[in-house]
Amino acid sequence: MTGRLNATLAQVTDRVIARSEHTRAAYLDKIKTARAAGVRRAHLSCGNQAHAYAAMGGDKDRLVAEEAPNLGIITAYNDMLSAHQPFRDYPDLIKSAARAAGGTAQVAGGVPAMCDGVTQGQTGMELSLFSRDVIALATGVALSHNTFDAALYLGVCDKIVPGLVIAAATFGHLPGIFVPAGPMPSGLPNDEKAKVRQQFAAGEVGREALMAAEMASYHGPGTCTFYGTANSNQMLMEFMGLHLPGTSFIPPGTPLRDALTEAATRRALAITAHGNAYTPVGEILDERAFVNGIVGLMATGGSTNLVLHLPAMARAAGVLLDIEDFNDLSAVVPLMTKVYPNGLADVNHFHAAGGLGFLIRELLGAGLLHEDVETVAGGRLSAYASEPRLTEGTLTWQDAAASSANDKILRPASAPFQATGGLRSLTGSLGRAVMKVSAVAPKHRVVEAPARIFEDQEAVKAAFKAGELTSDTVIVVRFQGPRANGMPELHGLTPTLSVLLARGLKVALVTDGRMSGASGKVPAAIHLTPEAADGGPISKLRDGDLVRVDAEAGTLDVLTPDVESRAPATPDLSANTAGMGREMFAAFRAHCTAASDGGALVV
Numbered sequence: 001m002t003g004r005l006n007a008t009l010a011q012v013t014d015r016v017i018a019r020s021e022h023t024r025a026a027y028l029d030k031i032k033t034a035r036a037a038g039v040r041r042a043h044l045s046c047g048n049q050a051h052a053y054a055a056m057g058g059d060k061d062r063l064v065a066e067e068a069p070n071l072g073i074i075t076a077y078n079d080m081l082s083a084h085q086p087f088r089d090y091p092d093l094i095k096s097a098a099r100a101a102g103g104t105a106q107v108a109g110g111v112p113a114m115c116d117g118v119t120q121g122q123t124g125m126e127l128s129l130f131s132r133d134v135i136a137l138a139t140g141v142a143l144s145h146n147t148f149d150a151a152l153y154l155g156v157c158d159k160i161v162p163g164l165v166i167a168a169a170t171f172g173h174l175p176g177i178f179v180p181a182g183p184m185p186s187g188l189p190n191d192e193k194a195k196v197r198q199q200f201a202a203g204e205v206g207r208e209a210l211m212a213a214e215m216a217s218y219h220g221p222g223t224c225t226f227y228g229t230a231n232s233n234q235m236l237m238e239f240m241g242l243h244l245p246g247t248s249f250i251p252p253g254t255p256l257r258d259a260l261t262e263a264a265t266r267r268a269l270a271i272t273a274h275g276n277a278y279t280p281v282g283e284i285l286d287e288r289a290f291v292n293g294i295v296g297l298m299a300t301g302g303s304t305n306l307v308l309h310l311p312a313m314a315r316a317a318g319v320l321l322d323i324e325d326f327n328d329l330s331a332v333v334p335l336m337t338k339v340y341p342n343g344l345a346d347v348n349h350f351h352a353a354g355g356l357g358f359l360i361r362e363l364l365g366a367g368l369l370h371e372d373v374e375t376v377a378g379g380r381l382s383a384y385a386s387e388p389r390l391t392e393g394t395l396t397w398q399d400a401a402a403s404s405a406n407d408k409i410l411r412p413a414s415a416p417f418q419a420t421g422g423l424r425s426l427t428g429s430l431g432r433a434v435m436k437v438s439a440v441a442p443k444h445r446v447v448e449a450p451a452r453i454f455e456d457q458e459a460v461k462a463a464f465k466a467g468e469l470t471s472d473t474v475i476v477v478r479f480q481g482p483r484a485n486g487m488p489e490l491h492g493l494t495p496t497l498s499v500l501l502a503r504g505l506k507v508a509l510v511t512d513g514r515m516s517g518a519s520g521k522v523p524a525a526i527h528l529t530p531e532a533a534d535g536g537p538i539s540k541l542r543d544g545d546l547v548r549v550d551a552e553a554g555t556l557d558v559l560t561p562d563v564e565s566r567a568p569a570t571p572d573l574s575a576n577t578a579g580m581g582r583e584m585f586a587a588f589r590a591h592c593t594a595a596s597d598g599g600a601l602v603v
Contacts, residue, residue, distance in 0.1 A: 002382065003367035008332040009291065012325050013370070016287045020320045024287070027172070027318025031282040034173035035273070041066050041147050052106075052147045059095075059104045069272040071098055071265065072108035072148030074139050074164065076155040081115045083156040083223040083230055086181040086252035090154055090261060097265040105265065108151070109142025111135045113160045116489060116516070117224065121457070123580040125488035128159060129514075130588040132309065133602045135163025136170070136316075143171050149272035150175040152264060156223050161233035162309035165242075165285075166603055169316035172282020175271040177264045177376045178242045180234050182252045184222030186348045191340070193217045194495075198502070201464075201495035222252045225346035227339040228516060232302035236310075238356050238384055239296035240289045241375030242281075245397060246387040249351035259395045260388060267376060279374060285317040288370035292381065294326055295368055298333035298421025299359060301342040301438030304515060304526060307423065312598030323432060323596055327425035327554070333368055334416030335438050338409055341521070342422070342439040345409040353410040357400025361385035366413040426525050426549070428557035429564075430510070430537045432596060433525040435551050440523050444501065445551040447508035447523060448559070450544050451476050455571055457490045464496050472506040474547040478538045478569075480513025481531025482592045482599035485576035486585065491516030498522060508549040510556070512538055512595070525549050525556050529596040532569070539568035 017024075041049065041063070053063045062068050073094055077087035091107050098105040112134060119125040135155075143151065151174055153164045161178070168176045196213040199205040223230050234248035244267065247260045271279040290310065297306055311321045336359060337343075339350045360381065363369045369381060377383045386397040404410040411417060422438025437445060449472040454460050457477060463469055475497065481487055490513050500507045501522060509515075509524040512531035530536030537558065541547070546559040576582060577589075592601045 002364045002371040005370075006332055006367045008328055009295070009368055012328050013287060013291045016291060016319065016321065016325060019322070020287060020318060023320060024318035027282065031172040031280060035280065041070065044147065052145060056104070056106065059099070062104055068103045069149035069269050069274045070147060071103060071105040071268055072143060072151045073105055074108055074111060074142055074151055074153050076111050076113040076135070076160045076164075078113055080118075081113055081157060082184060082221050083181060084113050085221045087154045090179070093258060093261055094152060094265045097262040098269060101266045101269050103269040105152070106147070108145065108148060109138060111138040111155070111160065111163065113155065113157060116158050116229075120489060120516070121492040123582070126486040126576060126582055127580070127585060128489065129308070129482060129487045129599055130585050130592070130601070132159035132163040132166070132312070133588065133600055135160055136166040136602050139164055139167030140170060143167070143174070148174065149274060150177075150268045152176070152268055153178045154181075156181055156230050156233065158229040158233070158305060161237065162313050165313045166316040168281045169285050169313065172285070172317065173280050175268060175279050175376070176242070176281045177244065177268045178237045179261055179264045180237070180243065180248055182222055182250045182257055183225050183231070183347050184220045185251065186225055186346050188213055188216035189344065191344050194341075197495040198498050202499050223347075225348055226341060227300065227302065227347060227350070229303040229305040231347050232297065232300070232306055235296050235300055235302060235356060236293045236306065239360065239369075240293045241284055241373055241377065241381060241384070243376070245377055245384040246355070246357055248356060249347050250388070256388060256390045259390050263395055271376065271378070277378060279376060279378070282317060284374045284376065285319070286373070287319050288373050290314045290319050290321060291325070291329070292369050292373065294329050295333050295363060296359070298330045298423060299335065299363060300337045300339070301335055301422030301436070304423070304434060304436045307434050307527065308514065308595060308599055311596070312600040312603055315598065315600070315603040323425045323434065326423055326434070330421035330423045333421040334413055335418045335420065335422055336362065336411050336413060336416045338417055343409065349406070349409055353406040354401040354404045355387065357385050357387045358404060358410060361400050362413040368413065424551050424554055426551065426554055426556035428555045430547070430556045430558055431528050431530055433510070433528040433556055435523060435525050437551050439521050440551065441521065444506070444521070444523050446549070447472070447474060447506045448546065448548040449474050449506055449508070451541055451547045453478070453541055453543050455479050457493050460493055461496055464500075469500060474549060475507065475509050476538065476541055476547070477509065477511040477513060478532040478541070479571060479573065480511055481533055481595060483531060483589055484512070484533035484573055486582075486589060487514055487595065487599055489514055489516045494522060510538070510547065510549060512536065523549060523551060527595040529594050531595065533573070534594075535568045537564065540564065540566040
């Protein structure tokens with residue numbers, strides 16, 4: 001199944017290994033020390049254990065005997081997020097499955113899970129990126145009780161999975177399995193939803209029509225069905241071997257979904273230090289696993305938010321990633337899917353066409369994935385070229401589809417939608433940025449035009465409504481980085497800028513902020529580093545400066561001379577420091593890393 005390893009893939013992997021030599025070695029020493037202490041419950045005092053087991057009813061004797069593994073459940077359940085609402089019933093299902101297999105399970109703790117769909121364009125979005133670090137911290141608190149032999153991580157959406165991975169890596173001596181909830185049923189077609197949004201932005205329809213379209217799109221329990229960050233996360237967990245094979249896109253509330261959750265429970269019990277298949281998370285999350293994750297991101301045209309999250313996740317495991325790794329892998333990994341916003345289909349259609357099992361088999365055959373990695377399934381990555389089936393109550397896995405059931409959605413590596421992946425890095429006199437090009441038409445990938453400078457997305461919308469954006473323009477939205485205001489998504493600009501493209505204008509976005517994982521056809525140079533709040537070149541731009549955004553050449557430059565000699569703009573950012581909880585995040589803004597390193601505080 002596995003072809004000869006692609007030369008660029010091998011080179012990038014070797015580069016990551018060399019870059020991470022000292023940090024990875026220190027990390028492995030840390031988890032080796034933790035592992036050497038053995039099953040940790042044995043070292044708790046009688047009083048410690050009595051507190052830990054007081055509410056466990058009939059499971060107390062088994063816990064006290066210390067002969068069976070105990071699973072810690074970390075849950076992101078809440079019933080406001082459609083993607084996480086199905087987790088409500090998981091703890092009882094997991095506990096029952098654990099008892100049947102001779103083990104025990106406890107809800108170790110809950111983590112917050114905010115919805116970017118709710119906070120888009122709102123003040124709360126300024127807490128969104130940093131919620132990832134809060135989730136990691138909350139998981140650390142839950143696991144600090146030190147009574148668990150493995151963990152089950154229940155999370156799906158944007159910052160939740162990255163935060164859980166950071167914590168899982170930090171507790172890398174513990175085995176752990178990530179357990180998804182699955183997508184909601186398909187609703188209003190994504191192209192129709194996007195059309196209504198553009199019509200509303202242009203003033204062609206009213207709010208009533210917009211609300212009807214949105215409610216028809218997001219309409220039930222489960223993950224939103226477009227291929228944004230949440231579903232990119234699920235892809236990532238399979239490509240990195242942290243899910244059981246084929247589990248990402250099984251709908252919630254189905255017998256197969258429940259069977260997979262029970263199977264994850266049994267597998268988690270089997271890979272603890274109590275047995276002979278001990279598989280700690282820290283050994284799974286090596287350099288090859290992260291390279292595989294990047295390959296999956298490129299092959300699927302996944303969310304640009306993962307360009308932020310993957311370096312932070314990797315750092316927690318002692319692995320150092322750089323934007324050049326993403327760029328170089330994108331140059332050799334073919335784009336094999338067309339899922340909205342890169343196409344018209346949603347993840348349910350993608351799964352039906354062959355899904356992740358087909359993709360993984362194809363990429364292994366093309367030598368574009370490392371097959372020889374550790375996974376929670378026990379086999380190598382080739383085990384993920386399969387899909388689960390439930391037949392008369394028995395769960396089995398069978399080989400993934402031999403061919404795509406719909407080549408308008410999913411294609412083989414030998415006949416992709418395009419020869420390269422969905423991401424480009426841009427480097428030049430304005431710094432370093434990234435662009436998701438998988439949904440950007442080639443004619444829109446090079447824009448050279450005068451800049452128009454804004455310091456929030458509402459000002460861009462106001463200029464549009466006032467009829468000021470009538471010529472080719474590079475829209476610059478600055479002071480949107482992690483240190484300025486927490487790096488909120490600027491997804492609200494997509495309909496406005498799409499209207500400008502539809503009017504025949506050449507337009508691009510340049511920002512030190514980020515776009516949604518569902519950002520689409522507008523050429524957007526995002527995550528610009530250094531950011532304006534650090535005095536980066538973007539802080540020196542003025543209206544009318546000539547800027548060139550070139551996704552073909554991978555460059556991002558200001559062509560007006562002597563810009564570097566100007567003093568940087570210094571706007572009053574005090575409005576971003578208070579209200580809606582922002583006061584509590586001052587330390588995050590002051591001490592986080594640059595966007596190119598993940599915009600993180602805890603790693």
